[in-house]
Amino acid sequence: MGIWNQLAEYLYIKKRDPNVERTQWMKYMHGMNRISILMFVIVLVLMLFKMFLLPFFRK
Structure with missing residues (x-):
């Protein structure tokens, strides 16, 4: 993969493989990765x- x-x-763009054991x-781990990606994009x-x-705007 x-x-x-x-x-x-x-990012829920693609469905996960149903054959992979979770x-x-x-x-x-995936939840923490989602949070870190979201924080990175916001920053x-x-x-x-x-x-x-x-x-x-300062001019």
Whole structure:
């Protein structure tokens, strides 16, 4: 399984493979990965806002 497929499954873009066994620890790991990806995207948007849009409002 490639990294793009795994990322798509984390973000609920692609359905997961029903043949793969899911343990409780794997569910925890995937949940933590979803949280970290979401936090990364939020911070990335905030940084882009501060770098590109905020200077226009300060003039």
